[in-house]
Amino acid sequence: MELVNCTNCGMLYVKNSIRDICDNCYKEEEEAFDKVNNYLKKKQNRTASMVKVVEDTGVPEELIMKFIRKGRIRLVHFPNLGYPCENCGKPIQNGKLCDDCAKNFRNELEVFEKEQQRQKELAEKNITYYAIDEKYRS
Template identity: 50%
Template sequence: MDLFNCQNCNSLFVKTKFRDVCDACYKEEEAKFDEVYAYIRKKSNRTALMMQVVEATGVEEDLIIKFVKTGKLRISQFPNLGIPCEKCGTNIQSGRLCSKCSDSLRSELQTFEDEEKCLTKIQERNKKNTYYIKDNHEG
């Protein structure tokens, strides 16, 4: 049994795989989810942008993003409710990074790996070229 402080109200609760807030805050989140879902289910609101949903429902953007990340809201049904890229903030449909940031990170990692390989080769070469001389003069 794992006791945690609720990230919303700081009260103690038993954290489960499915809940990261206490029962009272969970019920409040569920009510807010129902409000958001009712708003975006209307045909005229299905293409609403995140800020429009926030303004219309009064639900915080972070909570709506949580609904998307946990799969409660499917972006496939509501295409303009993307989540921000964790590096640049661009609206994305899934994951943590947009393709541009992901490609940039891959490139940086490849450069780092290439530099590491080069450094290893230089160190191996230097070991082969090191000569030791035995000193016969004991003095």
């Protein structure tokens, strides 16, 4: 048994491998999830934006994003919900980077790899090999 502080409220609790919050905060999160989930189940709310969901449910955006990241809210059914790209903050629905940032990252990686290859080729060209002819050796 290990005692740790709840990441939400700071209260001590016995750590378990399932969650990083105490029982009270877990219950509050579950109530918030139920509220958001029930809201999104209604057909008229399926196209709601994140701002609208937060306004109508009172659940903080950070908590809704936690549900999304954990896969508890599947964005495939909700086209206007998303979470921010970790690089630029643009709303996305999967992964960690938006398409633009991912493309830029790939391009920068390609440039870096080409430069590494060029440096390797230059280093190989500058290698000098010396051969010793035994007849000239004194």
